[in-house]
Amino acid sequence: MTGHRRSVLLASPVVAVLLALSVAPLALVLLWSFWQWDPAIYWMRPAFVLDAYQSVVGTDRLIVIVRTARIALITAALALLLGYPVALFMDRFATARERTILMLLFLVPFFTSYIIRTFAWRLVLGRTGLINSFLVRAGLREEPLEWLLFSDFAVHVGLLASYLPFMIFPLLLAFGRIDRSLIEASEDLGGTFGQTLRHVILPLTAPGMFAGSLFVFVMALGSSVEVQFLGGAAASMIAIMIQDVIRVLNFPLAFAISTSVVLFLILLLIVGSRFLGLARLFASVAR
Amino acid sequence: MPVEVRVEHVTKVFGAITAVAGVTLEIQRGEFFTLLGPSGSGKTTLLRIIAGLEGPSSGRVFIGGIDATDLPPNRRPTSTVFQDLALFPHMSVGQNVEYGLRLRGVSPAARQARAQAMLRLTDLDGFYDRDPNTLSGGQRQRVALARALVVEPTVLLLDEPLTGLDEKLREQMQEELRNLQHKLGTTFVAVTHHQDGALSMSHRIAVLRDGHLEQVGGPVELYERPRTQFVASFVGAANLLRGTVESRDGHAVLLLGGEALRLPSPPPIAPGEPAVMVIRPERVRLGADSRARDNRVPVEVVSLVYKGAVLEYGLRLSQGQPLRAQVMGQDAGRDVRVGTRTEAGWDLRDTIVLPGGRGDGGG
Numbered sequence: 001m002t003g004h005r006r007s008v009l010l011a012s013p014v015v016a017v018l019l020a021l022s023v024a025p026l027a028l029v030l031l032w033s034f035w036q037w038d039p040a041i042y043w044m045r046p047a048f049v050l051d052a053y054q055s056v057v058g059t060d061r062l063i064v065i066v067r068t069a070r071i072a073l074i075t076a077a078l079a080l081l082l083g084y085p086v087a088l089f090m091d092r093f094a095t096a097r098e099r100t101i102l103m104l105l106f107l108v109p110f111f112t113s114y115i116i117r118t119f120a121w122r123l124v125l126g127r128t129g130l131i132n133s134f135l136v137r138a139g140l141r142e143e144p145l146e147w148l149l150f151s152d153f154a155v156h157v158g159l160l161a162s163y164l165p166f167m168i169f170p171l172l173l174a175f176g177r178i179d180r181s182l183i184e185a186s187e188d189l190g191g192t193f194g195q196t197l198r199h200v201i202l203p204l205t206a207p208g209m210f211a212g213s214l215f216v217f218v219m220a221l222g223s224s225v226e227v228q229f230l231g232g233a234a235a236s237m238i239a240i241m242i243q244d245v246i247r248v249l250n251f252p253l254a255f256a257i258s259t260s261v262v263l264f265l266i267l268l269l270i271v272g273s274r275f276l277g278l279a280r281l282f283a284s285v286a287r
Numbered sequence: 288m289p290v291e292v293r294v295e296h297v298t299k300v301f302g303a304i305t306a307v308a309g310v311t312l313e314i315q316r317g318e319f320f321t322l323l324g325p326s327g328s329g330k331t332t333l334l335r336i337i338a339g340l341e342g343p344s345s346g347r348v349f350i351g352g353i354d355a356t357d358l359p360p361n362r363r364p365t366s367t368v369f370q371d372l373a374l375f376p377h378m379s380v381g382q383n384v385e386y387g388l389r390l391r392g393v394s395p396a397a398r399q400a401r402a403q404a405m406l407r408l409t410d411l412d413g414f415y416d417r418d419p420n421t422l423s424g425g426q427r428q429r430v431a432l433a434r435a436l437v438v439e440p441t442v443l444l445l446d447e448p449l450t451g452l453d454e455k456l457r458e459q460m461q462e463e464l465r466n467l468q469h470k471l472g473t474t475f476v477a478v479t480h481h482q483d484g485a486l487s488m489s490h491r492i493a494v495l496r497d498g499h500l501e502q503v504g505g506p507v508e509l510y511e512r513p514r515t516q517f518v519a520s521f522v523g524a525a526n527l528l529r530g531t532v533e534s535r536d537g538h539a540v541l542l543l544g545g546e547a548l549r550l551p552s553p554p555p556i557a558p559g560e561p562a563v564m565v566i567r568p569e570r571v572r573l574g575a576d577s578r579a580r581d582n583r584v585p586v587e588v589v590s591l592v593y594k595g596a597v598l599e600y601g602l603r604l605s606q607g608q609p610l611r612a613q614v615m616g617q618d619a620g621r622d623v624r625v626g627t628r629t630e631a632g633w634d635l636r637d638t639i640v641l642p643g644g645r646g647d648g649g650g
Contacts, residue, residue, distance in 0.1 A: 181373035184340050187360045188367045189387035189438060199386070203377045 026262070033255035044251050052256035061241065061257070068238040071152065071227075072220035075159040076167075076213040082160065083167035083212060088201070090168075091175035092183075106165045118158050118229045125149040125157065125230070150232045158226035163219050167212035174208020175201075210272045218265060290352070291316040291474045292337060292442055297346030299332050299498075306332040308498035309346070314442075314491075319468045319475045321485040324495035325521070330478045331370075331446055333495070337476065338367045338444050351441055366435035370446040372427050374419040380406070380430050381415035387438035405433040408467070425456050429463075436471065443468075445477040449484045457481070461488045482522050486510065494518050510567075516641055519565040526571070526610050528564040529643055532556045541640070544606025548582045551635045561643030570637035571612035573600065574623050577632030586610060586631045588623060602631055 036047035055061060090099050109117055124130045125148040132144035147153055178201065186196040224239035238261060245254045292314040299307040307329040314320045322330040335341040337348060339360035347356045355363055366387070374383050381402055388398035399415075406414055409429040414422070419430055428448065435443055448464060449457045461484050468475045479485050485492050486506040494501040494509065494517070502509060502518045513519035516527060530543035532554060539554030540547040541564055548564060556562040577583055589609075590601035600623070602610040612631060623629050 179371065179373065181369045181371050182375060184360070185367070185369060185373035185375075185434075186386070186390075188338060188340065188365070189434070190361045190390045192361060192390075195390050199389075200375060 029255045029258055029262075033252055033259045035252045037250050037252045042249055052250075052252040053260075055253050056256050056260055064236045064241050065238055065257070065260075067236070068221060071155060071159070071237070072217045072223075075156055075163065075220040076217040078156060078160055079164050079167040079216045080209060080213055083164055083171055084205075084209070087168050087171035087175055087208075088197075091172060106168060109161070110165070114162060115225060115229075117161065118225050121154065121158050121161070121230055122149060125154050149230065152231070152235075154230035155227050155235065158230045159220050159223060162223070162226065163216045166215040166219060170211040170215065171205060171208045174205040174211075178204050214268065214272060217268075221261065221265075288315040288317065290314070291318070291350065292476065293349040294333070294337065295347045295349070297333070297336060297343045297348065299329070299336060299341060300344045305498050307336070307343070310495070310498070310500050311346075312493055312500060312503055314474060314476060316441075316474055317472050318490045319465065319477070319488055321489040321492045322476065322478045322495060323480070323482060323485040323492050323522070325480055327497070328495040329498035330480075330495045334367075334444050334446055334476065334478045337442070338365050339363045340367070364441040365444055366438055366440035366442075367444040368428075368431045368435050368446065368448060370450060372431040374427060374430055374434075376420060378419075379415070380411070380417045380419050380422070383419060383430055384433045384437055386434060391438070401437055402433070405437045408470070409433045409436075410463075424452060425460065428452070428460065432467070436467075436473070440473065442474045442476060445475065447478055447480070449479055449481050457484065464488055486522070492522075494521060496521075511639075513565065513639060514641070516563055516565070519639065519641065524568050524611065524613075526566045526568060528566070528604075528608060528610070530562060530564070531643075532558050532560050532562050534558045543608065544604065546584050546604065546606075548584070549635060550640055551638075555640045556642060563641045563643045565639040565641060566610075566633050566637060568599070568611040568613040569597070570633050571602075571610065572632045573612055573614055574629050577630045580632030581635040582638075583630055583632040585628060587628050588625050591625050 032044065033052055034048045034050070035044040036049050036051060037044050056065070086102075090102050094102065122129065126132070127144045127146070127149070129149065131148060132141075135141040136144055182200055182204070183196060186200045191199070222239050224237055224243065227235050227237045227240065238257060242254050242257055245257070290313045294310055294312050294314075297307055297310050298305065310329075310333060322333055324330045332341060336343050337350070339355065339358055339362075343356065347354055349355060350363060350365065360367075375386065378386070381399065384402040384405055385398045388401060393401070403415060406412060409432050411426065411429050411433060414426070414430070419427060422430065445464070449460060452460055464475065464477070465488050477485075477488065486509075489506060491503060491505055492509055493503045496517050502514045504512075509518060509522045513522060513525075519525045520527060528541070528543055528548070530541040530548070532550065533540055533542050533547070535547060539550040539552060539556075539558065541550055541562055543564075550556075550562075550564075572580055584604055586602040586604055588600055589603050592599040592601075594613075597613045597615055600612040600614065602612060604610060610631060
């Protein structure tokens, strides 16, 4: 058996798994998104029409998509703002022991169900929740704050609590890849901590920032529980919209929404690897 | 000459390990000074303490007469060329070299001009826009040199500048460093474990061992007059003949098995004490050439290695002590071959006699 044939044979299980679990479903989603939904039979028929995509860009649905993207974007930005100093501290200033403790602290909440975790925020942010009862009892407020719960604020809090670790871990990976001597060289050449941060640490952790932001953004984009539990009455998200559409069995529309989102994310990945060296970061994982 | 760097009773402890143990030394302004020692001798730690990258556990560091012990690296007039060079991978060669000037707020035009001038000086003309990741080891080293020198430090610190280069490049780098130092007049402090590099580059060398300072001196002094067995065997190759000093017919001799070797008078070691006679292999004469020498002993030739310019003989004295001899070309004569017996001789002026405690064993 030649080396080439052997490697093909060795790779075949992986290829089969990829085909079955990734490529095939995506291909089906793409195919069915062009089928025609027939209200008469309440099912879809084979066809090649753009009806579903026309519905996606219809005003109401587009508003939800843009709103979801905005929430996801703000969540990713906030996660970066909060996560970067945490990762910086963990990498540069914490002892090995402190680092382990911090990582555990970020992981332990994930041992409980995300529904419980999200629901718990109601008890913190609600009218009679921890924060409001403290504010009222301490005499800082006459009335409890209304905007704490069932608001975009609450949604962001819930999303951040859920996805912050997905920002911190890629960042830690990026920090770990910076040689200590690069930081020392910057200091040695006269750099203050701020200058070193700006000229050396930030540029070299850009791939980690992008990867973390992408993780948080993608997950926030697909989230529904946080909005359902913590958002206002009219709040919707792409995921909720897809659920609603599937409930009435309009599969082409559901698939068209999904396809649009996937295409958008692929575009984002291309931009990221093109300009921010995402491949370099993942090369370090593969190494 | 004024003192540029003064290290005073500096000790550095890492956990249970004492990396530097009470070192005091002075480095003159405009001098090429080398910290020489095997790995683990504390030389790099000492360099990092001068750079401010490590703080000493105790002791003080003065740079240019100012107590710099508590100054962070960015406030010291020192620049470091790191062992791994630490070139910024996201910057071009030019940006790397300009970095220190950029931090000091030098205008883009001025810093580019200075960076270009420094690149010319380090023989990197035309490399300004190159990506440092695509350069060879020697070129990267010169970028690191240019980057450290462009900020006009009063002291340039070089951490193992000769490591990681092949032999030819290493000799070239020694030469370049020496020329550069001569041209700029900046104080250079280098760390190395290459004793040949240290000898050829430096004005003065400090030999370190286990965190202690063994000896400080010029290359000739260290080679010709080592004060400890460690320095004798670490700086250049050396034969260490161990014996006891005795007095015979009014002369001091070193008793070594059956041989009585003449010692210089007055003898540096009292009779009855153990002593070590140090002889460089190239000062040992063989065969006919050994005849008129102060000391002469019968030896057996155990090995012979041809090294081009020299022949290296492995010899054995009557009681089994090994002795190495290096002979130019055919000086020893054709009759000196492996398995034959001959005589080895050397002059007293080519020997150093040191106290013979085994604890000081060294090599």
